[in-house]
Amino acid sequence: MSRSEPRSPVLTVTGLTVSTVDTELVRDVSLRVDRGERVGLIGESGSGKSLTASAVLGLLPEGVRATGSVRLAGVDHDLLGASERALAALRGRRMTLVFQEPMTALNPAMRVVDQVAEVMLVHRTRPDRRSARAAAVELLDRVRLPDPADTARAYPHQLSGGQRQRVVLAIALANDPDLLICDEPTTALDVTVQARMLELIRAATARSTGLLFITHDLAVVASLCDRVLVMYGGRLVESGPVHQVFTAPRHPYTRGLLAASDLTATDERGRLRTIPGSVPGAGQFPAGCVFRTRCDRADQACGQLPDWRGTPEHGHACWHPTHPGGGAP
Amino acid sequence: MSGVEDIPSGPVPGAGTRAGRRGANASLLVGGALVAAVVLLALVSFLWTPHDPTLVDAPNRLRGPSAAHWLGTDRFGRDVASQVMVGARTTLFVGVVAVGVAALVGTPLGVLAAMSSRRLGELVMRGNDLVLAFPALLLAIMFGAVFGADTLTAMLAIGIATAPSFARLARGGAVEVLGTEYVLAARVAGRRRLAIAVRHVLPNIAGLVIVQTSVSFGIAVLAEAALSFLGLGTRPPTPSWGRMLQESQELLTVSPRLALVPGLAIALAVLGFNLLGDGLRDRLDPRLEARG
Numbered sequence: 227m228s229r230s231e232p233r234s235p236v237l238t239v240t241g242l243t244v245s246t247v248d249t250e251l252v253r254d255v256s257l258r259v260d261r262g263e264r265v266g267l268i269g270e271s272g273s274g275k276s277l278t279a280s281a282v283l284g285l286l287p288e289g290v291r292a293t294g295s296v297r298l299a300g301v302d303h304d305l306l307g308a309s310e311r312a313l314a315a316l317r318g319r320r321m322t323l324v325f326q327e328p329m330t331a332l333n334p335a336m337r338v339v340d341q342v343a344e345v346m347l348v349h350r351t352r353p354d355r356r357s358a359r360a361a362a363v364e365l366l367d368r369v370r371l372p373d374p375a376d377t378a379r380a381y382p383h384q385l386s387g388g389q390r391q392r393v394v395l396a397i398a399l400a401n402d403p404d405l406l407i408c409d410e411p412t413t414a415l416d417v418t419v420q421a422r423m424l425e426l427i428r429a430a431t432a433r434s435t436g437l438l439f440i441t442h443d444l445a446v447v448a449s450l451c452d453r454v455l456v457m458y459g460g461r462l463v464e465s466g467p468v469h470q471v472f473t474a475p476r477h478p479y480t481r482g483l484l485a486a487s488d489l490t491a492t493d494e495r496g497r498l499r500t501i502p503g504s505v506p507g508a509g510q511f512p513a514g515c516v517f518r519t520r521c522d523r524a525d526q527a528c529g530q531l532p533d534w535r536g537t538p539e540h541g542h543a544c545w546h547p548t549h550p551g552g553g554a555p
Numbered sequence: 556m557s558g559v560e561d562i563p564s565g566p567v568p569g570a571g572t573r574a575g576r577r578g579a580n581a582s583l584l585v586g587g588a589l590v591a592a593v594v595l596l597a598l599v600s601f602l603w604t605p606h607d608p609t610l611v612d613a614p615n616r617l618r619g620p621s622a623a624h625w626l627g628t629d630r631f632g633r634d635v636a637s638q639v640m641v642g643a644r645t646t647l648f649v650g651v652v653a654v655g656v657a658a659l660v661g662t663p664l665g666v667l668a669a670m671s672s673r674r675l676g677e678l679v680m681r682g683n684d685l686v687l688a689f690p691a692l693l694l695a696i697m698f699g700a701v702f703g704a705d706t707l708t709a710m711l712a713i714g715i716a717t718a719p720s721f722a723r724l725a726r727g728g729a730v731e732v733l734g735t736e737y738v739l740a741a742r743v744a745g746r747r748r749l750a751i752a753v754r755h756v757l758p759n760i761a762g763l764v765i766v767q768t769s770v771s772f773g774i775a776v777l778a779e780a781a782l783s784f785l786g787l788g789t790r791p792p793t794p795s796w797g798r799m800l801q802e803s804q805e806l807l808t809v810s811p812r813l814a815l816v817p818g819l820a821i822a823l824a825v826l827g828f829n830l831l832g833d834g835l836r837d838r839l840d841p842r843l844e845a846r847g
């Protein structure tokens with residue numbers, strides 16, 4: 227984490243709001259990913275993490291609109307509102323996504339080698355099928371698949387979940403993207419396979435690729451990421467360097483997440499700690515601070531939307547932040 | 556990086572081998588053999604038949620099987636075996652034309668409906684329903700009236716009338732495939748629509764279409780028989796299994812053999828195409844390959 231060269235942003239998202247006709251799903255999210263930086267995006271299911279990623283890639287489902295600004299380094303137009311053709315030229319080339327579910331992310335009717343080669347042929351980063359196939363086998367070797375030449379000829383169903391996920395990663399890395407977004411890429415894998423996968427992602431993003439890593443596993447963020455963004459109810463509630471956010475959370479939601487992740491801590495009845503209540507459905511979040519219905523520090527002030535305090539890179543949005551260092555209420 | 560180096564390298568099970576595919580071979584083999592037999596009969600009939608299938612030989616009518624007439628003769632004394640051989644041509648012609656038209660028109664329409672905007676998709680599918688609701692027989696009669704009744708026009712009509720079932724099937728399959736993550740992954744990879752249709756959707760609905768093709772083949776053969784019966788299909792004197800069957804019905808009590816032979820031929824051909832379709836599906840669909 228002690229890279230000395232000056233950092234330049236790969237991805238800059240400003241004021242991103244994602245909404246359907248009548249519901250705001252993600253509101254006013256601003257974030258930045260630098261070259262070679264690994265940024266974690268955490269939050270419970272339904273907090274808008276995946277939608278944010280979809281909006282960045284221009285993959286929002288029909289009927290869902292995004293406003294704000296999404297800029298990718300070296301692209302002189304805003305990604306929001308760009309044509310499908312312009313986006314297709316960037317996806318898979320400059321920015322790419324690794325999915326959560328390796329079982330369904332590969333075409334069952336295509337050999338692995340062709341699926342890896344395809345992304346290079348689409349963007350013409352290899353001149354012909356032969357060289358693309360050769361490069362594909364090299365990539366499979368790079369993601370540490372056993373017997374890459376044999377594996378390349380296999381169909382997806384012949385591979386295990388971990389192997390498939392490595393193929394998916396190979397596809398993502400094929401064109402050496404500037405931005406790699408991983409949407410819970412290790413959730414479906416067992417723990418030992420997960421560790422290997424994270425190691426590969428770490429190696430892949432060591433140089434100039436920026437990583438946006440979506441997960442609800444705080445331990446993964448702690449071991450992989452430089453910086454973390456916490457989302458709740460479609461809003462960013464806290465951000466900062468992983469070490470600082472995890473040791474001295476300011477937002478009560480972050481504190482709740484950390485407490486819930488601590489499997490050694492129990493409450494007075496000997497049960498694991500949780501955040502009281504559950505995530506409201508889309509469009510049912512309260513006005514003002516979105517977390518106030520589940521927050522033990524909430525009062526009248528929380529009916530107003532809290533301003534962001536600090537810098538975009540390190541700050542929080544809460545009227546009653548917990549004090550750095552002292553977590554207990 | 557050091558932690559990555561020591562990943563155990565187990566072999567990839569089944570990669571590059573064809574072991575899992577053997578289960579499909581029984582139906583593929585039997586179906587293939589039956590279809591090959593029909594094709595062979597048709598091909599040989601171009602070069603040689605035991606007798607002229609249209610030659611009327613009144614003194615020898617309604618004879619049982621003999622050395623001269625392997626399957627006997629019909630009520631005009633025509634050689635049944637020769638008629639079966641030449642009739643195989645008609646059967647293949649019928650299948651290729653009707654099913655070919657149906658699959659080539661219906662499948663792309665279904666995929667188009669699945670991939671286009673909601674409004675255009677609806678338009679295509681409602682138009683599809685319209686054709687589906689239109690009786691094939693009526694279409695065949697209209698075609699016959701306009702273009703003259705023969706096997707080709709009848710089968711074009713049957714093909715057009717069958718196309719909607721392909722469109723429907725293809726749309727259903729395509730919608731399912733389009734909802735999968737690998738199609739999303741293809742979009743993430745920067746693939747455009749047409750490429751997704753050709754590379755991802757079509758191969759993954761091929762199994763469905765092949766099975767539908769084999770079923771439709773049987774239907775087309777039967778439809779040809781029905782149309783020939785009504786005088787809208789194959790015209791005499793061109794032999795066809797459907798017409799042989801129809802001609803035999805007045806003599807069912809006198810000579811059941813005349814119904815049995817073409818009936819059996821039709822049944823075996825339809826069975827053959829069905830088994831072939833099944834076997835092909837098992838072979839073409841890699842998802843089914845590893846099981847069993």
